[in-house]
Amino acid sequence: MKMNSELLNKNTAINNNVKLSTKGVDLYYGSFQALRNITLDIPECAITAIIGPSGCGKSSFLRIFNRMNDLITGAKVEGLVELTGINIYDRSIDVVELRKRVGMVFQKPNPFPMSVFENVAFGPRRHGTNNIGELEDTIERSLHQAALWNEVKDKLGQSALSLSGGQQQRLCIARVLAVEPEVILMDEPCSALDPVATLKIEDLMRSLAENYTIVIVTHNMQQAARVSDMAAFLMMEEDRAGALVEYGPTSQIFTNPKDKRTEDYITGRFG
Amino acid sequence: MRAGAVSKRQLSQRSAFSLLIVATIIVALPVLAIVIQIIVNGADAISLEFLTESPSQAGKAGGILPAIVGTFYLMLGTILVALPLGVMAGIYLTEYARDNRFTRAINLAIVNLAGVPSIVYGLFGLGVFVLLFHFGMSLLSASLTLACQALAMTVTTSREAILAVPREYREGSLAVGATRWQTIRHLVLPQASPGIITGAVLAMSRAAGETAPILVVGAAFLLPGLPQSPFDQFMALPYHLYTVAAHVPGMPKSTMWGVALVLLVVVLSFNVLATIIRLRARQWRYSL
Secondary structure, three states: OOOOHHHHHOOOOOOOOEEEEEEEEEEEEOOEEEEEEEEEEEEOOOEEEEEOOOOOOHHHHHOOOOOHHHHOOOEEEEEEEEEOOEEOOOOOOOHHHHHHHEEEEOOOOOOOOOEHHHHHHHHHHHOOOOOHHHHHHHHHHHHHHOOOHHHHOOOOOOEHHHOOHHHHHHHHHHHHHOOOOOEEEEEOOOOOOOHHHHHHHHHHHHHHOOOOEEEEEOOOHHHHHHHOOEEEEEEEOOOOOEEEEEEEEHHHHHHOOOOHHHHHHHOOOOO | OHHHHHHHHHHHHHHHHHHHHHHHHHHHHHHHHHHHHHHHHHHHHOOHHHHHOOEEHHHOEEOOHHHHHHHHHHHHHHHHHHHHHHHHHHHHHHHHOOOOHHHHHHHHHHHHHOOOOHHHHHHHHHHHHHHHOOOOOOHHHHHHHHHHHHHHHHHHHHHHHHHOOOHHHHHHHHHOOOOHHHHHHHHHHHHHHHHHHHHHHHHHHHHHHOOHHHHOOOEOOOOOOOOOOOOOOEOOHHHHHHHHHHOOOOOOHHHHHHHHHHHHHHHHHHHHHHHHHHHHHHHHHHHO
16 A cells, blocks of 8 residues: 555645535435435535545536535435535525535636626625625735635736636635635545646645645545545446445544545555 | 549539539628629609708608618617517526426527518408507507517527526636526626627617508608607518609609618618627627
8 A cells, every 4th residue: 555655744634614514415416316425524624625536426526515406407415415514406595505515616716707806706796795895805815815825916907817717716716715614625626737836736725724624636646645635435336326425534544544445446446 | 543532522612612612602692792783773853952851742752861760760660679578588598497397488489589571460450459569550569570580680690699608607706605597687698688788789680671661650652751760660671661662653763772772871881880799799709
């Protein structure tokens, strides 16, 4: 087993508060079952990586936490999904309010075709902040947090589409940070980026993890090993429904997996 | 042997190209011929008086101002009704409607709306707006009638423009806690607006050229002045052209061609405007 020194040195002292949890969650798209019986607790202010082969339902699982699956006709979630102990699929839940608390960054950077400033201001404006001074403060703070401020402070009025791919992705992170979420979901945020931009995002994630709960889907094993505190390994069962094979501290999953299938996957024997 | 085979292929390639070029020219010829004929024959009739005065002697003398103004009112009235309705239906169909039997029936109805002969719209307008709603033979009835016809186009172009806005934008917006309506209002519609406006302008140019529907709902043969309210009758260029060409004996040829030229300029300028909007929007989007 390959020992990653970085991995072993990483501080794995994890806050014990559970931020998100699923209990026996099944996800259906129409009659197709995409996920089966997933139960796990995601700790607060830590990075949890969801890994697994393509098509095992990693992204679908991530989208359960901000109810992005609601957009797909025929999608149905069964079981319990909780954010700080509150069932987010309860009838009384305001999905808009939920998505404000649980932000999401996508695989392909998706800045809006407007200025850098307006991209970050988009969320706060929709939530009723229109005072320009207040917006300026929020935008500066968010861009600082996203480690982008120094690169864009002189071109806030320029189109966001003129930024590089890595900058665009950090802008999308800033856009999410601007609404002050508690959780940030990241769906393969680096898969469209070059290695340098990828490292920048990873550094950013580590610094964000001090204040935010981050859940990241990745099929880059090194990335999961480098950045995450906890790792969940999902795999397709015979009927193509994704199931949780193993979940635990990243150091344990990568150095001492309990399940043979986890070991085979992380050592690159399949997937 | 091989060289021969190659040249044979080149030969068939060349003849295919020639055929395609000839076909293209044949397609373009009638348009060119019409435009040239109208300009050559109608240019003499165009004068300040022709464009700014009311007709006299059953259109044989004077100008065509009431017809020009009537046509613009008609276009305006049509789009004021057809654009908002079309955009709203387009938004509903793309963003809210579920794919069920009801939605499919509506889509089918919209597709078929475009295929209904225009005189049928005229009769519908006569029955509903003129008689049932008591709007009378008027600008209002005619605008509403043409709006029904233009709806097919404004709904379709709105829907296509809205569908062309990438899904990633919508997801990004929802992911920061915007509501669906906020996403549509602040992200989707601004992106879709060039396409929507292009469709609206084309619908207006089509309304300007319609003759049959307005014939039965309010277009007048001759009016001394401009319409003063939406409930007045009105003159319109295509109908005026029809009457001076077919119903007035001793009509000077150049006057008929002059009316045709003005109508052509109105319709073509709106088509050109639509093209400019579309090209500008594309440039603008890429330069961002």
